[in-house]
Amino acid sequence: MNTAAQAPSERSRVRRTEDRGHYDRATIHAIVDAAYLCHVAFVDERGPLCLPTAVWRVGDHVLIHGSNGSKMMKSLAQGTPACLAITHLDGLVMARSAFSHSMNFRSVVVHGAFEPVPDGEKTEVMHRLMDHLAPGRRDEARAPDRNELAATTVLRMPLFEAAAKIRAWGPKDKEEDMNWPVWAGVLPLHQGRLAPVAEPGCPANTPAYVRQWASA
């Protein structure tokens, strides 16, 4: 199957190893939804920038947010061209030959531009961020007041010009290397969770998303 024909635009087409490219919404959404963090590339008078920031999805948009005072938010809010990337590293691939070593990963790269989320939708999309981080907590934490909400820029980029890239298999060595006497396989990595660390004086009532954190 030539998935490259499904790329939404020429610059979204996965060029190298194009059998790793995916353009369907379900695959792209799953990779975005597994992420807390993205990197955003854009250009200002400092040159090209690559900055990490929190990410979440609402429908067919990826969202980021920050203080109104952030230079990054100010630049991106103007609709400057941007590229957002999310990458999950799933393992180190040990091949028989040094040359064929690789990594297993799931990535999404989105081209486009951000636009501010309208004021009327801010509360709802910030709820959705909380749902992403800690389901149920939106009704427990002290809600943002008018000033806090006004001080926050929330930006969204459509997931239209997006491509996923996935490598999820063992080493692919050349035929003549298959009997090389070395261990070959995958050393898997994942985003692991460790035991929650409560603040001193925290209420005894521990919510489900905390109790289940390290076992999920």
Added chain:
Amino acid sequence: MNTAAQAPSERSRVRRTEDRGHYDRATIHAIVDAAYLCHVAFVDERGPLCLPTAVWRVGDHVLIHGSNGSKMMKSLAQGTPACLAITHLDGLVMARSAFSHSMNFRSVVVHGAFEPVPDGEKTEVMHRLMDHLAPGRRDEARAPDRNELAATTVLRMPLFEAAAKIRAWGPKDKEEDMNWPVWAGVLPLHQGRLAPVAEPGCPANTPAYVRQWASA
């Protein structure tokens, strides 16, 4: 201590929450050395790009590599302005107020340009990549032949214009929120390792870096 005064350049200065900025070599090296993956921002005729790729460090340089045929490698080898970012996500920070939620992380952002590693140094820096992934394996895997080495572009960027940013503490709520009746603390994340997956027909001799992988 005003660490901002130590920033190597104005564009490397951490602007927001500048108490999180670090510019000393030891801090920057430790964050780079804990990473297998970086994101690189640069611009070509497609606009700004943000692409993930493997990363390692040799001395005061960060290195990336790829096929000579890769458009990314071709663009970056010409010394086009670039920005490289590495981010480790260490936890979700649950504050009493929704507004004060945050994330714990360690990041490094490097500004500059890449240059090709000279042919005479390629073998050594590729050994160093293998040392980073799997210490000891450089003597076990089938070594790259002349054609494989010639087909690989290896690029380096000096770690000069670099800044680290670290958040590694619990929630910082406003005084008036401290008694809000909600669980507060950190839900820690880390790069976890899972049990190695050997290829069928793999030699029985399992090297130390495989045996110790999931216990490290």
